[in-house]
Amino acid sequence: MAEREIWPALQHELAAGRAGALLVVSEHRGSSPGRQGMLMAVSRHGPLAGTIGGGQAETTLVAAAQAALQAENLQPWRQTLIHHTTDSNASGMICGGQQTVVVGFWQPGQALPATGEPWSIIGDGWAYHHTPPRKFTACLIGGGHVSLALSRLLDRLDFRVQVFEERPGIATFVANTAAHEKHHTPYGSLADQVPEGDRVFVAIMTHSHERDAVALRALVGRPFGYLGLLGSRHKLKSLLAGEAQPDFLRAPMGLPIGSHTAEEIAVSIAAEMVAVRHAVAGNGG
Structure with missing residues (x-):
């Protein structure tokens, strides 16, 4: 869940004169459903936005945050939940991992951080400091139907989406x-316009073979975390005509799920991008 949805949800509560709670997974181990950095906003009436992994662990902590808001007991706390039935801190789940969740509160009149800014929750003798990770950027070359469907998915997956189109008046681009x-x-x-780096993912999906070639030749010599092309490897070879192919270049891009529609193709590409994103982040990129 993108921070840009968490903070407006809390701001709505504060503007109405009600305190709100923020739940954040500060660390996780093993097969925990909650992963470090997951966020969730909660009001006195229940969840507002986001998730800390779902399941019984989330239900329990949301109920505790609700109760604290209703009782106006707004002292931050943190809790480690063990997802194993034999532990004294058992969460009610059996996936074998564990997660620590920090619960903090904002009251009317308190300023919320801007999206992307660092923030902290200060407890009794402890503090949690959150620095939002540097975002991955997806640059989609072409503004057609697949680009539109993929933009919608990647936005929900917390990529920063940029779309490039050269034709005027394309309805899907507009x-x-x-x-x-x-x-x-x-x-x-x-x-001159597409950024570079291992956190930049580029997907070429123009309206024609010829324009794919123009876009690919403009970008193929630059470093990206992901560079993909709709179409076959045979098409790629014909476009590059003997030029060297970087390791991060994929054609056809997307996982092989038998996709046909724009939405299905978008799912296959988004899934592949998520897999590469985890690999890059895991390597310290």
Whole structure:
């Protein structure tokens, strides 16, 4: 769940004169459903936005946060839940991992942090400091139907989405409200506009073989965490015509799930991007 949905949910409570709770997974081990950095906003009436992994562990902590809000007992606390039936801190789940959750509170009149800014929860003799991770950026080259479907998925998956289209008046490009940035630019000039680095994922999906070639040649020599192309490896070889192919270049991009529709293709690409994102983040990128 993106922070940009958590803070507005809490702000709505504060603006109405009600305190709100923020639950954050501060650490996890093993097969815990809650992963470090997961966030959830809770009101006195129940969940507002986000998740800390679901299941009985989440239900228990949400109920505890609700009770604290209703009793106006707003002292932060933290709790470690063991997902094993034999432990004294058993969460009611049996996945074998564990997670520590910090519960903090904001009251009316308190300023909430801006999305992407660091923030802290200060307890009795302890403190939790949260620094949001540097986001991954997905640059989609082409503004057609697959681009629109993929933008919507990647936005929900907490990528920063940029879409590049060179044709004027494309309805799917105009209708794409999931993209954080939209650029109307010739594909031959992409090298000047697309960022680079291991947290930049590029997906080429233009309207024609010829324009794919223009976009690919503009970008293929630059470092990315992911560079993908719709179409076969045979198509890739014909586009590059003997040029060297970087290891991170994928064609066809996406996992092989037998996809046909724009939405299915978007799912296959998004799944592959998520897998690569975890690999990059796990390597310290």
